[in-house]
Amino acid sequence: MKSRLVTAVIALLLLYALVSWALSVDFALFGHYYLRNLSLLFAPLGLVFIFLQFVFVSRIKMIEKGFGLDRMFRWHRVFGRLGLILVTLHAALIIVYRLIQFGATFFDLFIWFGIIALLGFMVTAGIASTYKKIGLAYETWRNIHLANYVLFPVVMIHVFYHISPGTMLYYLWLLLAVLFGAVVIYRVIRIITLRRNPYRVTEVRQEADDIWSLFFAGPRIDYQPGQFMFVQLLRNGKLSSAHPFTISASPTAEHLSITPKQLGDFTMTIKDTKVGDRAFIDAPYGVFSFLNYGRGEPVFFAGGIGITPFMSMLRYMYDQKLDQKATLFWANRSEKNLCFKDELEKMQAEMPGFRVILVMSDQPDWEGEKGHIKGSLILNHLESIEGKEFFVCGPPAMSRAVINELKQLNVSPLMIHSELFEL
């Protein structure tokens, strides 16, 4: 689904919430009644945003195609924050209003449903934004975050007891309740479908000291080179959590593959995977592929393991014998970190339009380019930046630096695409 269409639907939902509010309050009342009116405005808007955060985190393929999952997760975070701010304002204002008007505030049971949901949302949002600082494992905060699926029905009960049937607000409530149910059912069906279609590990290959590739056989998936998948490994009867990895194989290959670098709890165990182990694969996701744009000759910038989407794209160009010019700048600390070196050399020798420039930041005896990827280095290797389209994938600091260099060379942001290995 095109992102413009999704944005239009969101705008319509918010407009509906605004109109339902405008028709439900009495603007003729003055004084502290304005606290109530304002509070009742924040409630439906907050509810819409809180609902939207579920839509944007549910990996709904139809929507993801137009956005890319990283962008959807960013929107999820923005909607979550906006929703939380609005419902907090709603609660604060209505409490003050009730104290002024009635001298009491918590006199109906269903207010407590709202308060409990609000406190719950505050806790889950707080943990989501601080989990690294407070030292929580990724899986732990994610499991805590799932509590939001229980908190939303709680907030819906609170809303139900404060609106009148047949009003516009009632129909908004009904619509959100039905859509939320649909999102939950979608997620459950997806999990069941994945479990029924397992993959089998066919090869575990060491690519460098700390980099391993896993190959999988199973149901065929249509994907573009550069896209990624979520993988769960079932080893010794233990199921891992789902981790995102670029599909390092090309769509032309027989088997799917991923190439994880050892980084933390899960990636450290990749090497212990055995041929025959089962895997559950949810794919494809992402829009980071030269096939998606085609506005110019592709120039790839990889940092370390950020090479994987480009390997997929280059393997695709090679297998398809595309008459395609392409340049790869690949930054690493030293030669020791390289994987796929022989394959890249072979591609360079056999694909006339393809060049690799290896850049080492930490190897004084390296005979090629040294240091970091700077504008001058880019210009030295490209005849011109005109007619080129730039793709960047690597650690956040490296990606930001390269994008900055490109902007300083007056490359239009529309011609720069990047993939972060973080959702």
Ligand SMILES: Cc1cc2nc3c(=O)[nH]c(=O)nc-3n(C[C@H](O)[C@H](O)[C@H](O)COP(=O)(O)OP(=O)(O)OC[C@H]3O[C@@H](n4cnc5c(N)ncnc54)[C@H](O)[C@@H]3O)c2cc1C
């Ligand atoms: C689109 C995309 C493509 C990727 N492709 C590759 C690749 O080709 N090769 C590669 O080596 N790495 C890739 N990664 C990164 C890879 O997903 C993480 O390195 C891996 O999940 C870390 O798990 P860990 O338990 O070993 O490390 P940890 O130390 O537990 O986590 C390190 C960081 O990885 C992220 N992370 C951890 N677990 C998850 C999870 N279950 N879901 C999502 N993110 C998580 C978090 O940001 C966390 O802070 C990719 C990530 C994304 C988003």
